[in-house]
Amino acid sequence: xxxxxxxxxxxxxxxxxxxxxxxxxxxxxxxxxxxxxxxxxxxxxxxxxxxxxxxxxxxxxxxxxxxxxxxxxxxxxxxxxxxxxxxxxxxxxxxxxxxxxxxxxxxxxxxxxxxxxxx
Amino acid sequence: xxxxxxxxxxxxxxxxxxxxxxxxxxxxxxxxxxxxxxxxxxxxxxxxxxxxxxxxxxxxxxxxxxxxxxxxxxxxxxxxxxxxxxxxxxxxxxxxxxxxxxxxxxxxxxxxxxxxxxx
Numbered sequence: 001x002x003x004x005x006x007x008x009x010x011x012x013x014x015x016x017x018x019x020x021x022x023x024x025x026x027x028x029x030x031x032x033x034x035x036x037x038x039x040x041x042x043x044x045x046x047x048x049x050x051x052x053x054x055x056x057x058x059x060x061x062x063x064x065x066x067x068x069x070x071x072x073x074x075x076x077x078x079x080x081x082x083x084x085x086x087x088x089x090x091x092x093x094x095x096x097x098x099x100x101x102x103x104x105x106x107x108x109x110x111x112x113x114x115x116x117x118x119x
Numbered sequence: 120x121x122x123x124x125x126x127x128x129x130x131x132x133x134x135x136x137x138x139x140x141x142x143x144x145x146x147x148x149x150x151x152x153x154x155x156x157x158x159x160x161x162x163x164x165x166x167x168x169x170x171x172x173x174x175x176x177x178x179x180x181x182x183x184x185x186x187x188x189x190x191x192x193x194x195x196x197x198x199x200x201x202x203x204x205x206x207x208x209x210x211x212x213x214x215x216x217x218x219x220x221x222x223x224x225x226x227x228x229x230x231x232x233x234x235x236x237x238x
Contacts, residue, residue: 031224033224033225040230041228041230042123042210042212042227042228042229042230042231043164043210043212043226043228044228045224045225045226048224048225050224056224058224058225059225088162090164092164106152106214106224107154107166107169108154108166108226109166110156110163110164110165110166111163112161112162112163113162113163113164115162
């Protein structure tokens with residue numbers, strides 16, 4: 001019962017370095033998401049994907065890129081890390097279910113998070 | 120205006136007592152979903168309960184129930200018989216349908232309520 005798995009769990013970067021966060025889900029979900037959580041705030045959507053080969057911008061996309069080459073994987077890239085990107089990053093996945101009108105309303109299941117510090 | 124408002128930054132409850140965590144929301148979409156997530160100190164986001172805007176009855180999941188008052192735009196979480204393991208941050212979130220122009224894929228989160236259960 002792996003669900004949504006994120007790697008790595010922790011990472012420290014220097015300003016200007018690049019890295020990729022990997023998200024893998026084994027629930028055959030169509031939709032996948034990347035969020036960030038900053039102190040005292042709820043989660044904010046960075047990018048999302050509604051299927052293999054498709055991605056779209058969320059609320060706070062600047063400084064990040066994503067790719068979804070396989071249905072089960074969703075990668076989040078930081079090309080040139082900045083201190084403002086210090087945060088906890090969460091990946092989530094869900095079925096394509098409409099909100100409000102029955103079904104599960106697109107319940108999103110989250111990974112355990114990646115704590116990233118940019119110095 | 121905030122879409123999700125959680126007015127209680129912190130709450131205390133005696134073990135075995137019931138507690139209500141407040142959540143109000145703002146949307147003009149006719150179809151939307153409301154969610155509660157739990158975030159323990161270990162950091163993961165755990166789905167608790169979902170309520171669709173067209174659901175006639177309040178959602179229940181074990182000790183969790185969602186007090187949905189559509190006219191007042193509130194979706195309070197009720198935890199019955201609190202346990203020490205319930206100590207955590209609790210987030211209310213909403214997914215809109217996008218019929219009125221809002222994004223239809225992301226969850227919009229409140230800032231959370233920290234619940235502490237006292238033995």
